[in-house]
Structure formats: structure tokens, C-alpha cells
Amino acid sequence: MTRTTYHHGALRQALIDGAREILAEGGHEQFSLNEVARRAGVSTAAPYRHFSGKDELLAAVAEQGYATLHASLERASADTADVRERLLRLAGAYVRFAHDHPDLFVTMFRSRPGADPVGHDSFEVLLQAVVDAQATALIPAKPSPELMARSIWATLHGLAVLSLRQPHQRFGMDEPPEDLATSTLSAMFGL
Amino acid sequence: MTRTTYHHGALRQALIDGAREILAEGGHEQFSLNEVARRAGVSTAAPYRHFSGKDELLAAVAEQGYATLHASLERASADTADVRERLLRLAGAYVRFAHDHPDLFVTMFRSRPGADPVGHDSFEVLLQAVVDAQATALIPAKPSPELMARSIWATLHGLAVLSLRQPHQRFGMDEPPEDLATSTLSAMFGL
């Protein structure tokens, strides 16, 4: 009920926050631009001063997601110098991100392609770890770092998506999400 | 404009077909239950005699997707007796399915979890190939078939999702979709 006057684009951030709130509560089913406006205490037309429409607001949410994911991966990567440990922590961090922020994760991979770099920065972090892992012969040097990183990225993404969808079936929740990633990766490369 | 009278649940299938048509044309953005009814030449209330609502119609579409995927994998699996070849063809078939039927693929993995077995049958096909591949020492016998199949499934799913999203970036379209899968798999296991 605090209908303070918004200034300097404070409404813009309030709308993004409100959108995340709704997505976290009820997912994309529940989401509506009118509801976002309502929560911010403004008219349904107000958001159009800050976003071209619903899609652009969701794109802004997705962008926050890319940034958050990148930060998570950087943190995991900086944690340790050991190459094997670093690779596994990166893997764990990716899947954990999806489980910690399903609202962001789903939004990131729902928006129409083209606009998003799908975590360009994030891919670079993984790529560097792969380069190092190949240099120390931890994993095969054969496919190029790019291709290898792509394969690993796809695996992590698949694990994240599938484990998010069916927690109790084959993509278990018995093990915590990051263990799912690390065990899968170490199984594939015999780490 | 053929407003024939529907009988014996012929409308049900007509609605599913119409839904697929719309999804194939304009994706989920474009989809609406009213539009489906319009295309079938019935009132907007008519679909409710056959489906509890929009979600149930989409679930029916998803089910057709699961069946189609399963059939594709069976066909790929039956094609050859050579274990290596079979595994690679299965991998190719999964990613190819996503590219051949993006409307089905997206719908399958969009519906709320719980209801779907995420291609229970399909997983069994892959599982069998993994069992055979482990038996002939084509791939490591170490992680259980279940875990190994899960890892491979996740990889294929990730490749499908990501290549569908960004055809021209890192998950290339230079190579046809099935090559993406086979090359990734052979890279991981050195096949």
C-alpha cells in the first residue's frame, strides 16, 4: 500500500522485482504484466514507460539471471586452484543455480532466442576450466576445448532441466543437485 | 469452412491437430484455445466437452510427442545390430526429433511435471543400448547402466534444447542436428 512516487527509474527495478516475486511464487502460469503493475501500485499502463511490453520485462529478468549465474560460476571457479576440483565445482554450481533460482533459470531459457547470449560470460568460465583440464590431461585433449566445453555445458543443462522437472524419478533428488552434476561428470570422464 | 458435424470424438482429434498446427506455425506465443476452436469451426465452449481446459489439450499434444519420440528411437535402434552404431543412431535420433518436431518437443517439456513420465518408454530404449555398450566394453562399465543412461540422456537433451535455441552460435547448425549428437557422444567416450 506504500504508493510512493517513483523517480529516476526506481519503478523499473520495482517492476523487475515484482516480476521475480510472482515467478518465484507461481511460475509462468501465474505471471501477468497487470499483476506486476498492481503489486507496484501503479496503473497497468505505467510499465510501458519502462518496457516495450511483457516480453521486454521478462528479458530484463532473464538478464539478471545471466548475471547471477555468471557470478555463481566465477565464485565456484575462484574457490580452488586444483583443476579437477574446479571443473567439478563449476558443474555443481550450474545445476545448483537452476535449483536455487528456478524462476530465473526457466525465464532465461524461455525468452525467444536471438536476443540472449545464453550466458556468453558463463560459457567462457567453463571454457577456461576445460582448457586447463585438457592441459593437465585430466580429460581427453582430442576434441577442441570449444567442442568439449559445449558437450559438458549441454550435459549440465540437460541435468538441470530434467532434474528440475522430475525430482523424484530418474533424475534424483535423493542426492543434492550439485552431486548430480559432479557424479555425472566424474562418471563420464572417470575422474 | 467445412463445418461438418463431429461424431465419435472426431472433434477431439481435430482439436489436437489444430493445436499442433498452431504450435508449428507460431509457437506457444500464438497458441490459444479459442483459436483452436475457431479452426475446427466450433464454438469456444466446444473443446470443454473433450478436455478439462487448455492444459489438458496441450498434455494430449505432449503425449503424441512422447509416442512419436519413442517410435523414432525404436526405429533408430532396430536399424542396426552393431552396438556402437546403435548408440550413435539413438543419440542422433533424439536430437533430430527435437529439430523435426520443435512444436512437440517444446510442448513435452513445458507441461507441468508430475503428469509426464518424460518418455519412460524412450528411456528404456536408451537404457538397453547402454547395457549392451557396457557389456561389449564400448563404454566404461563403472557407473551403473541407469546412471550412465541418465548422463547420456541429459547430454542429448541439453544438446537438443541449446541447439534449438541458438542455431548459429556455439551449438552449431553448420553440422546437421544428428551429427551434433553423434560427434558429442563419440568425443566424450572416444568412440
Add this chain to the structure above:
DNA sequence: ACCTGAACACCGTTCAAGT
């Protein structure tokens, strides 16, 4: 049994008007 017609609350978006 299956479908229509009309209605309801809600949505995304637009635009003239206010301050």
C-alpha cells in the same frame, strides 16, 4: 451426448489527458 450463445473476469496494449 454434444454443441451454441452469451456472459464473466482477466489479459496485453494503446492513447488522450493530467501533473
Add this chain to the structure above:
DNA sequence: ACCTGAACACCGTTCAAGT
């Protein structure tokens, strides 16, 4: 410059009524 109020076409869903 930023927001409101009112409007538009459209959506998902319901329900009495028709055949």
C-alpha cells in the same frame, strides 16, 4: 518526463439453453 483512466480486442472458462 512519468503516470492515470478509459478503452480495445482478445483470452480462458462457465452455464443455461438448444438439438
